[in-house]
Amino acid sequence: MAKIMVVEDEGVIRQLLMEELKKWQFEVFGTTDFQEVFEDFQTQEPQLILLDINLPVFDGYYWCRKIREVSQVPIIFISSRNTNMDMIMAMNMGADDFVTKPFEIDVLIAKINALLRRSYNYSSGTTETLSHNGLTLNVDNSTAEVAETVIDLSKNEYRLLYILLKNQGKILSREKLLRALWDDERFVDDNTLTVNINRLRRKIDQAGLTGYIETKVGQGYLIP
Numbered sequence: 001m002a003k004i005m006v007v008e009d010e011g012v013i014r015q016l017l018m019e020e021l022k023k024w025q026f027e028v029f030g031t032t033d034f035q036e037v038f039e040d041f042q043t044q045e046p047q048l049i050l051l052d053i054n055l056p057v058f059d060g061y062y063w064c065r066k067i068r069e070v071s072q073v074p075i076i077f078i079s080s081r082n083t084n085m086d087m088i089m090a091m092n093m094g095a096d097d098f099v100t101k102p103f104e105i106d107v108l109i110a111k112i113n114a115l116l117r118r119s120y121n122y123s124s125g126t127t128e129t130l131s132h133n134g135l136t137l138n139v140d141n142s143t144a145e146v147a148e149t150v151i152d153l154s155k156n157e158y159r160l161l162y163i164l165l166k167n168q169g170k171i172l173s174r175e176k177l178l179r180a181l182w183d184d185e186r187f188v189d190d191n192t193l194t195v196n197i198n199r200l201r202r203k204i205d206q207a208g209l210t211g212y213i214e215t216k217v218g219q220g221y222l223i224p
Contacts, residue, residue, distance in 0.1 A: 005046035068094035091195035146207035173220040
């Protein structure tokens with residue numbers, strides 16, 4: 001049973017969320033001291049975090065960034081702020097998904113289950129590596145290597161690189177990549193894919209491989 005940490009300062013919404021999650025057999029912990037979010041995370045060791053943006057003391061972006069310094073635990077932002085900039089900020093801070101209030105609980109549960117499957121079923125018992133053109137992807141620990149440089153990847157960055165390497169030389173459409181990353185791409189803003197691709201490119205560039213992922217305008221992306 002996965003443990004989910006709910007970081008939501010509106011008590012009614014927090015309680016409703018926790019009750020619904022318990023109905024789906026999740027173990028749930030709700031933060032109530034919003035100066036201790038990071039300490040709660042370290043103590044509770046959740047498998048997934050639902051994180052609001054507008055919080056007392058520090059906002060959700062701050063806590064996401066702080067958690068990302070030590071962990072790649074899946075994080076879904078839940079917020080009434082729904083501009084493209086909010087979504088881009090969330091992804092740049094390392095979030096895995098963004099859900100806008102008000103939301104359908106069934107959609108949220110589907111996203112949670114999909115993210116848990118992607119995050120915790122991928123690396124069990126495998127020592128597979130994928131190598132191409134100076135880059136090696138370690139499937140067992142979700143890192144990439146260029147020469148002596150180790151690249152730490154978020155779950156979405158890892159999955160993008162994995163899919164592109166598995167289809168090396170083939171153009172993958174944005175729709176196909178969205179389907180591979182999220183079970184139902186209708187609920188994902190298209191900017192989410194752009195942010196993840198750009199972040200992955202930047203990390204590979206910084207490791208010394210420029211232009212590793214190509215954009216084919218109107219078609220998609222590929223690793224040539």
